[in-house]
Amino acid sequence: MTKPDTARPLLDIRGLKKNFGAVEILKGVDLSLRPKDVVSIIGSSGSGKTTLLRCVNLLEEFQGGDIILDGETIGYKTVGGKRVRLRDADLSRQRAMTGMVFQSFNLFPHLTAAGNVMLGLRKVKKLGKDEAFAIAEKWLSRVGLGARLDHYPSQLSGGQQQRVAIARALAMNPKLVLLDEVTSALDPELVQEVLTTIKGIVDDGATLLIVTHEMRFAREVSSRIVFMEQGRIAEEGTPEEIFGEGRSQRLNEFLKSSRH
Amino acid sequence: MDAFLAQLWIARWPLFDGFLMTLGISVGAIVFGTILGCIVGIQLVFAPLWLRFPFRIYVDLMRGTPLLVLILAAFYVPAVLGLSLSAAQAGTLALGLFAGAHIGELVRGSLQAIPPGQIEAGRSIGLTFPQILANVLLPQALRTSLPPWINTGVELIKGSSLLSMIGVGELLLKTQEVIGRNFMTIQFYVFAGILYLVVNIALDMLGKSMERRLGARL
Numbered sequence: 001m002t003k004p005d006t007a008r009p010l011l012d013i014r015g016l017k018k019n020f021g022a023v024e025i026l027k028g029v030d031l032s033l034r035p036k037d038v039v040s041i042i043g044s045s046g047s048g049k050t051t052l053l054r055c056v057n058l059l060e061e062f063q064g065g066d067i068i069l070d071g072e073t074i075g076y077k078t079v080g081g082k083r084v085r086l087r088d089a090d091l092s093r094q095r096a097m098t099g100m101v102f103q104s105f106n107l108f109p110h111l112t113a114a115g116n117v118m119l120g121l122r123k124v125k126k127l128g129k130d131e132a133f134a135i136a137e138k139w140l141s142r143v144g145l146g147a148r149l150d151h152y153p154s155q156l157s158g159g160q161q162q163r164v165a166i167a168r169a170l171a172m173n174p175k176l177v178l179l180d181e182v183t184s185a186l187d188p189e190l191v192q193e194v195l196t197t198i199k200g201i202v203d204d205g206a207t208l209l210i211v212t213h214e215m216r217f218a219r220e221v222s223s224r225i226v227f228m229e230q231g232r233i234a235e236e237g238t239p240e241e242i243f244g245e246g247r248s249q250r251l252n253e254f255l256k257s258s259r260h
Numbered sequence: 261m262d263a264f265l266a267q268l269w270i271a272r273w274p275l276f277d278g279f280l281m282t283l284g285i286s287v288g289a290i291v292f293g294t295i296l297g298c299i300v301g302i303q304l305v306f307a308p309l310w311l312r313f314p315f316r317i318y319v320d321l322m323r324g325t326p327l328l329v330l331i332l333a334a335f336y337v338p339a340v341l342g343l344s345l346s347a348a349q350a351g352t353l354a355l356g357l358f359a360g361a362h363i364g365e366l367v368r369g370s371l372q373a374i375p376p377g378q379i380e381a382g383r384s385i386g387l388t389f390p391q392i393l394a395n396v397l398l399p400q401a402l403r404t405s406l407p408p409w410i411n412t413g414v415e416l417i418k419g420s421s422l423l424s425m426i427g428v429g430e431l432l433l434k435t436q437e438v439i440g441r442n443f444m445t446i447q448f449y450v451f452a453g454i455l456y457l458v459v460n461i462a463l464d465m466l467g468k469s470m471e472r473r474l475g476a477r478l
Contacts, residue, residue: 088389102377106377108381
C-alpha cells in the first residue's frame with residue numbers, strides 16, 4: 001500500500017534535452033524522485049550529470065522536455081504553442097524551492113558564515129534580522145560550526161566552508177537538495193567531515209539528488225543509483241543492483257576505472 | 261619669511277574661499293562620478309549588447325579627451341544650447357563626467373573579476389538579479405575598486421585646478437589673484453602646492469585605513 005501523497009513524485013524529469021550549440025549534452029533524460037528519496041548520479045566526466053543537476057536548479061537553460069517540481073513545471077511556460085523561459089522573478093522563486101551545494105563552495109567572501117546563511121532568509125524569505133540569525137545559528141550548529149558564526153570564508157578550511165554552504169542551502173528549507181560533487185575540491189582529510197554532515201541530513205529525511213565520485217558514500221546513503229553515460233541514463237537501480245553482481249559490462253568498466 | 265606671513269594673513273580669506281571651492285567641487289564631482297560610474301560599470305558588464313555600446317562610447321570619449329578640453333566644452337556647449345550653468349557648475353559637471361568614465365571602467369573590471377559561481381550561488385538561494393547585484397556583486401566589486409578609486413579622487417582634486425581656466429574661484433585662481441597683488445610668486449605657488457599635497461595625502465591615508473579594515477574579509 002502506498003499513500004497518495006508519497007506516491008506523487010517530488011521531482012519528475014521527462015525527456016530532458018540540453019545542448020550547447022551543436023553539442024548534445026542531455027539526450028532525453030527521465031528521472032523521478034519521491035519525497036525522502038536519495039538518488040546518486042554516477043558516471044564519467046562529460047556524461048552530463050552536473051548539467052542535469054544545474055538544469056533542475058535552473059542555472060542552465062534546456063531545449064526540450066519538462067522538469068516538474070512538486071507539481072509545478074519549472075523554468076518554462078507555453079505561450080501560444082511556443083515554449084518560453086520564465087521571467088527572472090519566477091525563476092528566482094522556483095530556484096528557492098531547491099537548495100544547491102557546489103563543488104567550489106561559492107560562499108560569499110564579504111559575508112561571515114552567519115551572513116552567508118542569513119542572506120537568503122532576509123532577502124528571499126523576508127525574515128527579520130533576529131529570526132534569520134536564529135535560523136543561521138541553528139543550521140551552523142547543526143553542521144558543527146556553531147563556534148564559527150563570525151568567521152569569514154577566508155578564515156575557514158575547505159571542509160568548513162563547504163559545511164557553511166550546506167547550512168546556507170538547508171536553512172532555506174528547500175523541498176529538494178542538490179549536491180554537485182561537493183567533496184571533489186577538498187583535501188582528502190577534509191572529505192569525511194562533509195560526508196558525515198550529509199549523512200546527518202539524509203537521516204533527517206531530506207530529499208537529495210547527488211552527483212558524486214565517492215562510490216562508497218553513494219552506496220551507503222542512496223536509495224537509488226543512476227549511472228549516466230553520454231547524456232543518457234544507462235542504468236538505474238538500488239545500490240545492491242548497481243554495485244552487486246550482474247551489472248553490465250559498461251558499468252563494470254566505469255566502476256573499475258573510478259576506484260582509487 | 262615675515263613678509264610672506266604678513267601677506268598670507270592679508271590674503272587668508274580669499275585663499276580659504278578658494279580652498280573650500282576646490283574641496284566642494286572635488287567632493288561634488290567624486291560623488292556624481294561614483295554614482296555615474298557604478299551605473300556605467302554595471303551596464304558595461306550586464307546590459308544587452310546594443311545598450312552596452314553607448315556606454316562604451318561615453319567611456320572611451322571621456323578617457324580619450326584631455327580634461328581641459330572637457331572643462332572648456334562643459335563651459336561653452338551648454339550656453340550654446342541655451343542652458344545657463346555657472347562656471348562652478350560646468351566645472352563640476354566636467355570633472356564628474358570624467359570621473360564617471362574612469363570609475364565605470366574600475367567597476368567593470370572589478371565586476372568581471374568576480375567568479376561566476378558567486379552569481380550562481382545567489383541564484384540558487386532564490387535571489388533575483390537586482391538582489392544579487394546589490395548584496396553579492398557590488399559589495400565585492402566596490403572593495404576591490406577602492407584603491408584605484410582613491411587614485412581617481414586624487415586626480416580630481418589636482419584636475420580641479422584646471423577650472424581656473426574658466427574663472428572658477430578655486431584655490432589656484434585665488435592664489436594667482438593674491439600673487440597679482442603682492443608679487444610673491446614662488447612663495448604663494450609653493451603654499452598652494454602644499455595645500456593640494458596635504459589634501460591628497462589625507463585622502464590617501466583615508467583610503468589605506470579603509471582598505472585595512474575591509475582587507476581581512478577578502
